[in-house]
């Protein structure tokens with residue numbers, strides 16, 4: 001009754017929603033003497049559920065506007081019955097992982113594979129981010145083989161090595177390090193993946209087109225692949241249930257000024273994923289999709305610490321956990337600079353939205369205009385960029401000071417931005433995912 005219209009596609013949401021409800025029900029019982037407050041508390045309950053599950057969960061009208069405290073036991077019982085049908089035995093909701101295959105992407109991917117390997121329907125690599133596309137594709141295939149050599153391999157696509165427009169790129173040493181996985185030796189990529197040589201945009205479009213139910217997309221790199229699909233085939237928007245993105249800086253400064261690499265960059269507002277391809281991000285943000293952001297506001301609060309790395313090393317098992325442990329140890333070295341749980345946090349929050357402690361609806365626009373000065377070379381100029389942009393026009397130098405920044409604009413489509421997450425619970429989730437020897441199977 002409660003979740004009937006989206007039952008199969010909301011199994012995870014229902015489970016998470018239930019956790020919220022159970023938590024808040026305990027609070028209500030503790031306050032049972034305050035009967036006059038129960039309607040308010042039920043309202044909070046419903047809000048918590050809606051916040052955790054995004055706009056597509058069909059909440060019954062009675063829950064949205066609770067009319068009587070007597071409804072509470074009935075509603076909870078009804079929810080419990082329906083959730084027991086939808087989870088936990090139900091098939092996990094399908095995901096597409098769109099990644100630029102940097103260090104934190106590798107960890108996020110291995111985490112996701114540990115948690116829900118069967119739900120990874122496709123991986124689309126964007127070649128304009130940290131890794132180049134073919135290296136990123138091969139590395140993704142290698143990581144999945146390492147994680148579980150017997151599990152079916154999802155199709156993995158290779159995206160464009162250029163942004164739709166502009167000249168931004170990561171520093172070349174970072175790109176080389178990403179291609180080479182920081183020197184880590186891994187199993188060879190599955191031959192079938194390499195031979196298939198799929199294009200990320202085509203794979204993303206095909207996966208959405210063939211989807212029997214709207215899909216979830218986790219973007220942990222630039223948004224170039226998704227923007228290209230939305231532009232070429234706007235109708236596929238209806239096949240997207242939710243986009244969860246590690247992207248943007250909402251109320252905090254950007255992160256593209258990095259000591260020793262890019263400290264002269266005049267752009268103090270953009271986060272890397274939006275900085276590299278602002279035009280793509282602007283297309284995605286303005287498409288009217290249900291987007292749940294995990295921006296720097298949330299990730300800045302959870303740096304990688306020695307205590308966490310030591311605990312991860314001590315408590316986790318398996319070849320994939322050992323590799324992650326090695327990377328964590330390297331990332332702690334002073335010369336690596338500050339490191340935060342960027343993409344792994346987005347992956348955790350994708351599967352456990354209830355760990356977000358401050359989810360705000362914001363109308364945000366991505367800055368992607370051309371720089372008034374088109375004559376001189378841009379910062380981080382990549383001389384190998386093609387002369388023409390994605391529309392066949394001369395490639396533009398984008399606003400040096402603000403391209404990729406997020407600004408509040410009431411005319412823009414709203415997104416849900418997680419501005420603060422439970423960092424301890426995120427770290428605990430990361431560790432717990434790797435504590436069994438073999439990846440969890442349904």
Ligand SMILES: [Ca+2]
Nearest residue numbers: 100105220221
């Ligand atoms: Ca990434």
